Amino acid sequence: MVQLTRRYHFSAAHRLHCNFLSTEENVRLYGKCNHANGHGHDYELEVTVEGCVSPATGMVLDLSVLDAAIREEVLDRFDHTHLNLDTETFRNLPPTTENLCMEIYKLLQPRFPGKNGDARLKRVRIRETRSNFFEYEANETGESVGTRRSK
Numbered sequence: 267m268v269q270l271t272r273r274y275h276f277s278a279a280h281r282l283h284c285n286f287l288s289t290e291e292n293v294r295l296y297g298k299c300n301h302a303n304g305h306g307h308d309y310e311l312e313v314t315v316e317g318c319v320s321p322a323t324g325m326v327l328d329l330s331v332l333d334a335a336i337r338e339e340v341l342d343r344f345d346h347t348h349l350n351l352d353t354e355t356f357r358n359l360p361p362t363t364e365n366l367c368m369e370i371y372k373l374l375q376p377r378f379p380g381k382n383g384d385a386r387l388k389r390v391r392i393r394e395t396r397s398n399f400f401e402y403e404a405n406e407t408g409e410s411v412g413t414r415r416s417k
């Protein structure tokens with residue numbers, strides 16, 4: 267198995283605010299990120315897929331296929347938006363970078379399910395600031411998000 271990681275950039279505004287908490291609790295929890303009018307980030311997104319190298323092409327995945335999926339599922343949806351106000355995804359979900367990782371994973375997973383020897387989505391990593399990055403990764407069996415196997 268070989269992993270391929272490609273980096274993308276998008277910019278978006280957001281406000282971290284939980285409707286279930288009081289004004290004071292929101293300020294305590296999110297600090298400046300609770301600022302009423304929002305603020306912006308230049309997000310750096312790294313998407314990792316893994317798979318077998320095709321004997322014919324010598325590649326794990328055609329980069330143009332990856333680029334098209336990222337453009338259609340992520341950039342067209344989130345770039346230069348206010349995540350809370352402009353996207354269905356974050357209308358009722360706090361647009362933390364943790365949630366952004368998981369939602370982007372969910373959006374991309376059907377494009378790279380890893381069936382029939384094709385590449386599968388492995389990991390979504392987002393750098394929010396110079397100090398923070400977050401990542402979300404499939405479990406080792408490649409099961410879809412949120413499923414848990416009990417023995």
Ligand code: NI
Binds near residue numbers: 280299305306307
């Ligand atoms: Ni922020």
